[in-house]
Amino acid sequence: MYVLSMRGFAYMILMLMKMSGISALYVALTVFLWKLLKDRRQTFIIKLSLGLVYGMCSVLSTHCAVDYGDMLLNLRDVAPLAAGLFFNPTSGIIAGLIGGIERYIAGTYFGVGSYTRIACSLSTCLAGFVAWLMHAKVFEGKKPSPVYALFMGAVMEVFHMYVVFITHRDDMRMAFHVVSICSIPMIVFSGIALSLMSVILQVLSGEWKNPFKDMTGEKVSVSQRFQRWLFLITTIVIAGNFAFSYIIQTQSASQNGRNSIMETSQSVKSRYLEVSKRLTADGNEFFEIIDDDGDIIAGRHKDSKIDASTLEVLKGKKDEELFEGQYFEEVSLNKVDGIGIDMILLTYIPYSELYWYRNAQAYESALADILLFTVIYVLIAFLVKQIVISNIDLINSSLDKITNGDLNEVVKVRNSSEFASLSDDINQTVETLKGYIAAAEKRIEQELIFARTIQESSLPRNFQFATLKDNIEIFASMKAAKEVGGDFYDFFFAGPGKLAFVIADVSGKGIPAALFMMRSKTAIRSFAELGKSPAEIIFKTNNTLCDGNDAEMFVTVWIGILDLTTGVMKCANAGHEYPLIKHAGGDYELFKDKHSLALAAMENLKAREYEITLVPGDKIFVYTDGIPEAINEDIVQYGTDRLLDTINSVKDRPFTEVLPAISQDIAKFRGKAEQFDDITMLGFELKSLRNH
Template sequence: MLSMILKMSAISALYIVLTVFLWKYLRNKKISFTGKILIGLIYGMCSVLSTHFGVDFGDMLLNLRDVAPLAAGLFFHPLSGVIAGLIGGIERYIVGTYFGIGSYTRIACSVSTCLAGFVALLMNLKVFRGKKPSPMYAFFMGAVMEVFHMYAVFISHRADMRMAFVVVRACSIPMIIFSGIALAVMSIILEVIAGEWKNPFKRAKGEDISVSQTFQRWLFVVTVSVIFINFIFSFILQTQSAYQNGYSSIIQTSSDIKNRFKAGLKYCVPGASEYFEIIKSDGTIIAGKNIGSELSETVMDDITGSIDKPIFKADYMGEDALNKVDMLSSELILLTYMPHDELFWNRNAQAYETAFADILLFTVIYVLIAFLVRQIVVKNIDLINESLDKITNGNLNEIVTVRNSSEFASLSDDINQTVDTLKGYIEAAENRIEQELVFARTIQESSLPRNFEFPGRNDEFEIYASMKAAKEVGGDFYDFFFVDRNKIALVIADVSGKGIPAALFMMRSKTAIRSFAETGGSPSEILERANNTLCEGNDAEMFVTAWIGIVDLETGLMKCANAGHEYPLIKRVNGEFEIIKDKHSLALAAVEGIKPKEYDIELHPGDKVFVYTDGIPEAINEEVIQYGSKRLVDVINKVKDKSFTEILPFMSDSVAAFRGSADQFDDITMLGFELKKLVR
């Protein structure tokens, strides 16, 4: 026994080493058609060698021939498994038929090996879908293939079941166990090498179990339980039947021997199925299975003490047996018996055959149902989940179209109806929000001065401004107003962010700057006070860049301050627009206590001032190229001599043309001022 275990372990180890070596060599390579054939040939030769170098176990020869096509087909490619199986199976039939090597089991062995390659192909493509089997499934595959091998021995020898049982009883357990272990160890080592090993008995925290896994586990438990209970019940019935047949056989044999003895056949020869001894009173056996032997006094005492008793269980010749003792004459005793091996061989053979048939039936049912569940249920659930992922990611036009069954069709319809209802709610909400944003935009636009005419003073200066929000409402604003009769303030600002939050902060900023400007003070003081006010309660941490200029229409002196805003452009009479790189401070609402630096610009009649927000220089086209300050200056100088009522629309069109199909990502606001004459 120990020698057999060591030899079978060594053969398993050789298979494992070969598989690991080939897999490591080919793991990062695509196996070519030639490579698939070569792998099939390698494992086919391994299968052939298993036939010729088996392991002696009693009077039988053990091998792991079926491991070769299974390993090739499961761990490499289905074609390789088929080639290996055909090579090993056909060669096994040839040597069994023409060279007498294992001729008794040649049909079962060759069919099993050939079939192993096709089973590996089917499992690889339909069940494992090109992936390596887990250790549990690998063991299951190897063991079940050998179960079929043993079952095929019974099927192919229905006329000689006793010899078939002898072969199966000797070979089945070691070949089933070692075939399963070899494939399982291969799977474990390959998973460890690939970094995919997971303890099958320990689930990771938070790991969910799929429907397929849950179903397969319960299917396994329930099916195995039913089959086991059925097997035990059948075994009990077969045991009772064996006892009844044994009793009947003993009684029949005893009666026949008595009749033959009365007919004068005192020294009759037992038939093949007859177990009896005719014993003289001195213990000498004169007829029967053990003719010529002598029984001890102790045995003779037991035999003579059981004369005319009912059939009883006792040891005879070292074997458990059913026994019956009768007197043939005053000197001769008839012992009719049935050894347990003879009594139960048919029951045991049927038990093996039933167990193998149940395992194969279970395997077919398990694999078929698991496959159907995956195809009919799990696959459709996955399709629905894919559609739901698209829907949850915002694609409400996705339609669930899984209609393989009435249940899935109903589920698809329910999901589609729910999405349609949701789209209706969203559309209604969007319409409501859009209407509210229109109102908000109207309110925001009405807060900006839109009257650019100053009756009686239009000959002194020109003002024109525009604001185009990137969204329905924006964070930019402009403003102009008189701080006294001959001083006009020009303001332009840009709030961080966009949309409703920016619009709200814009209103607050505009109000603060205007209220402080109208109470008097220099541009620097106005922005300082506005900054401190905006810092209060600024939980959203927003900020606003601002530029303010107060023009004295009597002298042309413009006092300015810049809180992080874009540089203004100045055009002198008969000159071009140029960038004035003024002194910046931090944006308003960024840090409390900041006092922007102030500077002066001397304006003369005919001079123009153009201020804007970063929506112009930072505009981006389809090639992700910025409009830029240089382009701004070049473009505005093309219309430098026109009035701002023409310049601003021209600039707006230029930016739109540059942007093309790219989205406007920031508000665009412009303010132009031209001093026409000084007030006297």
């Protein structure tokens, strides 16, 4: 017995090695073909070629099967499944038809596995169509995950084994023998081969995800969570039903065995009185009549002999209840009775005989349950995806558009009362929101108009001083990119006979820039009216603006204080654009003055002050960066050179005409492009010096 066990173990190891080798060849072929064809368009020729290649693999699996326990094992169904799942459904169907039809021909005309030819050929042909169905409807053209690939390979072989039972209802004992030997190796290796293909292809394509990561939490979709619970609950129900049926069948088989032993014992005793030693065992009878020397004089093992120790054990069991024991190399249920003179009757039934029908029924039930589970699982998962998940995705798609600002999007999922109600609620909410937004926009628009009015009123509009109309000409304009802006200009008396000019540009736009602009304008004017120099004004205004500047805004400023009696103008530039200067009789030129940092950039900023001496007829034009940085539809900037050309074309005109001419040229240059920054200009001409 020990020698036979060791031989069987070695035989099983050899089978495992051969099946592993065949699986590895399938995996290697699939990986090679995938790398070869991954960047090529799937033409019909390629699909046909793949179908032929995998079809030949299926044929080779038939004729190069693994011999195990007087049965032939193969992985024929892996070929059409691999072709259909990882490449193209057409290739899978072609491969399945080639492998299945050839298998039927080989079994019918050449005697290759003729007993299972119908089951084998049917499962292989069907494998290609199953791969097509799963590829198109469940996986939606994507590669299956390793778990699904394992499931697909295993279930296909389960169907294969189940058809063996279905096609041999009149020979269940042989069908059970075939299935009990072939099922587990073929199911396991088919699933493993496809799963390994999926793992390797996902790693090579960069799609690999750890299946055990993020198994809970918000990253798990409704579909995945539903499928897990469906799998768990269905498995528990089917396993419970199988276990209950198995227990009932075991009890029934055991009771039938006991009854059979008792009937056989009574029958043998009555027949023994008539025929004595000529008594023989019928087909379903298991008994032995043993004399006092251990010789078997009648029964299944007539003319055999048992050893003395076994004989003593049997004699000790005489007339007792049924017991379990191993005789004649089989474990069996036994009963010993006395018969004749000094002889015993051993009536028994081997467990292999007692439980074979239960085992066959268990295999068939398990296979049927797995197939039923698969159909239920796939069908319910598909229906949930089509009826629920796809509609949720449509609603989420519409919600994404709505949250991104498209309030004209309408949710139109109406294939059930629940989704219709949800769609109506969302659409009604959006309509209400649009009403609130419209009201808010109107209110904000009114407030912005009011803010613009306030801001514009803070800028000087009276460009003529009654006492200076013969000495100086001033004109300025400010056009905000939004309702309110961050640019400003100012001119005012900064002492007797001194006129201050200011132009500034606050970082940012809109309300925050306008508020910072008002603060900056007030600070600059306050320090200037105290008689401070431009450098001192820059220093003190900078420290004032740095205090409490949590928004980290800044402002560029150009300040000039002109002494109208001497023509000397003291200036300072804190990060602002270069001014344009035109001396009497000449052209406007760019004056590259000394810069310091913008105000509010850092504390204790010291500006570089400089002087310009003006004579009657000299002009100065200052502006913000909204002019040179204006962009047209071709993303080209207006630039300082273009500004010089434009202003020099109207250099002899008064500033009341110069500034509108520049504005018109900028608008013409910009075309349909949007104004993205405020545009502010200030120009003045010294016409004559003032008498002391």
